[in-house]
Amino acid sequence: MAFSLSVYSRNSLLLPFLTLFLITSSRANFLQDFDITWGEGRGKIVNNGQLLTLSLDRYSGSGFQSKKEYLFGKIDMQLKLVPGNSAGTVTAYYLSSEGQNHDEIDFEFLGNISGEPYTVHTNVYTEGKGEREQQFRLWFDPTADFHTFSFLWNPQTVVFLVDNTPIREFKNLENIGVQFPRKQAMRLYSSIWNADQWATRGGLIKTDWSQAPFTASYRNYTATSCALPVNPGQASCTSAPDNRPWKLDPVSQDKLKWVQQNYMIYNYCTDTKRFPQGFPPECSV
Ligand SMILES: *[C@@H]1O[C@H](CO)[C@@H](O)[C@H](O)[C@H]1NC(C)=O
Ligand SMILES: *[C@@H]1O[C@H](CO)[C@@H](O)[C@H](O)[C@H]1NC(C)=O
Numbered sequence: 001m002a003f004s005l006s007v008y009s010r011n012s013l014l015l016p017f018l019t020l021f022l023i024t025s026s027r028a029n030f031l032q033d034f035d036i037t038w039g040e041g042r043g044k045i046v047n048n049g050q051l052l053t054l055s056l057d058r059y060s061g062s063g064f065q066s067k068k069e070y071l072f073g074k075i076d077m078q079l080k081l082v083p084g085n086s087a088g089t090v091t092a093y094y095l096s097s098e099g100q101n102h103d104e105i106d107f108e109f110l111g112n113i114s115g116e117p118y119t120v121h122t123n124v125y126t127e128g129k130g131e132r133e134q135q136f137r138l139w140f141d142p143t144a145d146f147h148t149f150s151f152l153w154n155p156q157t158v159v160f161l162v163d164n165t166p167i168r169e170f171k172n173l174e175n176i177g178v179q180f181p182r183k184q185a186m187r188l189y190s191s192i193w194n195a196d197q198w199a200t201r202g203g204l205i206k207t208d209w210s211q212a213p214f215t216a217s218y219r220n221y222t223a224t225s226c227a228l229p230v231n232p233g234q235a236s237c238t239s240a241p242d243n244r245p246w247k248l249d250p251v252s253q254d255k256l257k258w259v260q261q262n263y264m265i266y267n268y269c270t271d272t273k274r275f276p277q278g279f280p281p282e283c284s285v
Helices: 248-261
Strands: 002-008 018-027 034-038 043-046 051-056 062-064 075-081 089-096 104-110 119-125 132-138 147-153 157-162 165-171 187-194 214-226 266-268
Touching: 034 043, 051 062, 051 132, 051 187, 075 089, 089 147, 089 266, 104 147, 104 157, 119 157, 119 165, 132 165, 187 214, 248 266
Parallel strands: none
Antiparallel strands: 002 018, 018 214, 034 062, 043 051, 051 214, 062 187, 075 147, 075 214, 089 104, 089 187, 104 119, 119 132, 132 266, 147 157, 157 165
C-alpha cells in the first residue's frame, strides 16, 4: 500500500484544487477479492487463491467478478487463453458498471481452430452506448503461456495494454461532444461462453464439443486504484501508479503505433459501410 499526494486541476480557469487521495495497490488473492458468480463449479479458485480457472462445456460457461469497484485505476491480470481448437469460445475480460446506462471497457478473446490466431476484440461503452469496436491479432500465442492484459483508466484516457504494450487508446474528447466513461464505478468481470453464431464469421465454424471443457486461466491480479468514495466526475486519480503523468510516453506512443499498423484488423473508424452518414467525431481526431 502506498500513500500519495497529488495536485489536480480540471480546468485552469477554475481555482486549482488540492486533492488528497489514497492509491491502493493490491496484489490479489482470488479467494479474498473475487466471487465466482455463475457456472456451477466450472469456475474454480485453486492454489490458495493464486490461480483461477473458468471453463465452458456444452451445458454452461462460467464467470467471476471482483468484490471491489473501481473509479479509475490500472488493472492488470495475467491470462492464459483456451488452447487447441477454441473456435466459438469467447473469453470476455472487462470492466463494467451496473444498470441500463452502464459504462464498460472490454477485452473479448475470440477463439479459433487449432493453429489459427485469436481475435482480440475491444470496445468502450459510455452510458449504455458502445459501437466503438477495434480488433487486433496478437504477436504471440496467448494459449502457450500467461500474458498480462491491462486497463489503464483515468479521467483523461482509457488505454488497453497487452504485456504493457498499449494497443488502443480512447481519449476523453468530451470537449468535442464524445461521451467518456468517468462517472460510474466499475467492477472487473470475466466469463467464458459459447458464441459460435457470432464469433466464427456468422456460425461458419462450429464449436467442437468433443474438446470440452474449454478452460482459461488467470493469475497475478493487481489493481492500483483511487480509493472510493470519489465524487463522480471530480476525478482525483490522474496519475499512473508510479506517479508518472497519465499521458503515454513517447516510447509507448511508438509501440501503440506499431500495434495499430501491424496488428489491427478492424477499426470502426474506417468502416464506411457502417457509418454512411459520417464517422463519429472521435474518429477525426
Ligand atoms: C481464425 O483464423 C482465420 C484464418 O487466419 C481468420 O481469418 C479468422 O478471422 C480467425 N477467426 C477468429 C474468430 O479470430
Ligand atoms: C505479476 O504482475 C506484475 C505486474 O502486474 C509483474 O511485475 C510481475 O512480474 C508478475 N509476476 C509474475 C510471477 O509474472
